[in-house]
Amino acid sequence: MSTIYNQSDKNTHLTWFYITGFLVFIIGVGYIFAEAMGNSAILYGAVIFSTLMSFGSYWWSDKIVLAMSSAKEVKHNENPEIYHLVENLCITAGLPVPKIYIIEDTAMNAFATGRDPEHGVICFTTGIISRLEKIELEGVIAHELSHIGNRDILISTVVVVLVGFVTLLADWFRHWAFWGGKSRDDNGGGQIRVLIMVLAIVLSILAPIAAVFMQLAISRKREFLADADGALLTRYPEGLASALEKISQDTEPLEAANRATAHLFIANPFKGAKVSKLFMTHPPIEERVKALRGMEV
Numbered sequence: 001m002s003t004i005y006n007q008s009d010k011n012t013h014l015t016w017f018y019i020t021g022f023l024v025f026i027i028g029v030g031y032i033f034a035e036a037m038g039n040s041a042i043l044y045g046a047v048i049f050s051t052l053m054s055f056g057s058y059w060w061s062d063k064i065v066l067a068m069s070s071a072k073e074v075k076h077n078e079n080p081e082i083y084h085l086v087e088n089l090c091i092t093a094g095l096p097v098p099k100i101y102i103i104e105d106t107a108m109n110a111f112a113t114g115r116d117p118e119h120g121v122i123c124f125t126t127g128i129i130s131r132l133e134k135i136e137l138e139g140v141i142a143h144e145l146s147h148i149g150n151r152d153i154l155i156s157t158v159v160v161v162l163v164g165f166v167t168l169l170a171d172w173f174r175h176w177a178f179w180g181g182k183s184r185d186d187n188g189g190g191q192i193r194v195l196i197m198v199l200a201i202v203l204s205i206l207a208p209i210a211a212v213f214m215q216l217a218i219s220r221k222r223e224f225l226a227d228a229d230g231a232l233l234t235r236y237p238e239g240l241a242s243a244l245e246k247i248s249q250d251t252e253p254l255e256a257a258n259r260a261t262a263h264l265f266i267a268n269p270f271k272g273a274k275v276s277k278l279f280m281t282h283p284p285i286e287e288r289v290k291a292l293r294g295m296e297v
Contacts, residue, residue, distance in 0.1 A: 018218045019159070025214070026162055029207045033173050036200035061153060062113045062121045065264065069256040071101035071123050082129060082137075086122060089141050093233055095149055098122050107254040108132070108247045111264040112144035113153055120148040125254065132243055139240030142230035143266055150229065152222050156263070159215050166211040170204040177201060219263050220283045227288055231295055241292040248285040 076083045083100060090097045098112070098120030106127040114120040122144045132140065147153075177200075231237035247267045257269035263281040 018214065018221060019155070022159070022162055022211075022214045022218070025207075025210070026166055029166060029203050030169060032196060032200050032203055033169055035196050037173065037176060059115060061115060062119060065111075065113045065261050066101055066121065066123065068258065068261055069103055069123065071103045071256075074100045074102050079129075082124065085134070085138055086141055086145075089138065089145055089233060093142075093145055093149060095145060096120070098145075098148060100124070102126060102129070103254075103256050105254055105256055107252040107269070108250045109254050109257075109265045109267060109269050110140050110144055111261070111266065112147040113264060114148060115153055116151060117148050120145075122148075127250070127252070128247070131250075132246060135236065135239040136243035136246065138234055139230060139236070139243050140266060142233040143226045143240055144230075146226040146229035146233065147222070150222070150225065152226070155222065156219065159218055163208075163211045163215050167208045170208050173200060173204045177204070216279065216281060219281050223282055224288065224291065227292055228295070231292055237292040237295045241289045244285050244289055244292075 074082070079100075079102070086100060087097050095117050098114065098117075099122075101121060101123040103123060103125045105125045107125055108128040108131055110122065110124045110128055112120065112122050122141065124140075128140065129137065227240060230240055234240070244267065251271050253271045254265070254269035257265065262269055265282075267285060268280070268282050
């Protein structure tokens with residue numbers, strides 16, 4: 001039986017394994033495109049453009065997400081009970097107390113955002129606060145604090161930059177090929193040049209799809225890691241496991257959620273539609289509960 005310590009280590013190692021594989025994949029795709037186009041400068045341009053476009057959204061990510069979710073900040077005197085739960089777990093975790101926001105919605109959900117622990121935010125729906133037991137709510141809070149402590153917003157932003165880079169590069173290559181672009185080596189190279197060109201065309205179609213799948217895989221692994229770290233923080237995996245079961249049984253969709261913010265929530269905010277695991281932003285609740293209940297404290 002796994003312990004909460006080795007489960008956390010396993011999830012951390014797998015996350016970085018995926019990210020390393022992602023980087024190797026992108027370098028390979030970029031190399032093929034550069035060879036096909038005979039111009040490596042396009043790589044540098046794509047990197048700079050993607051980074052600048054994503055930097056602003058990362059820096060102001062908390063304000064953007066909270067505005068999109070219609071969340072309102074809650075001060076200590078407005079809800080001292082939730083504030084004290086967060087504060088006590090922050091002391092245990094050695095984290096600064098994040099700002100606390102609430103979404104007026106009876107659906108059960110929560111998320112964390114903020115570019116670093118000093119700018120952390122935890123947001124709860126009124127439904128999750130009113131319908132979970134204290135020990136279950138502590139499990140949810142610990143999970144979200146783990147996202148903040150693990151700097152998951154930074155990691156997800158890096159991954160978004162990488163996905164954007166692949167998509168942008170693929171779009172540029174297809175436009176170049178469509179308009180009859182020629183590389184500087186078109187007069188030589190023979191079969192190797194033809195092979196590289198065919199491979200680049202195939203990658204321009206498949207690479208963005210593969211990049212999104214990798215992004216989703218990393219997102220799911222970060223959820224497992226936050227579950228394990230949250231259980232380590234509370235020393236009571238059953239609290240989060242029970243909370244996840246109740247959230248999964250809630251059939252009410254979260255009205256404030258949208259596709260751009262869905263990956264941030266502790267559980268998929270959209271209800272009803274069955275989605276293939278490949279396209280899921282979160283691991284199945286059943287797998288998360290099983291992993292939590294399989295841990296030894």
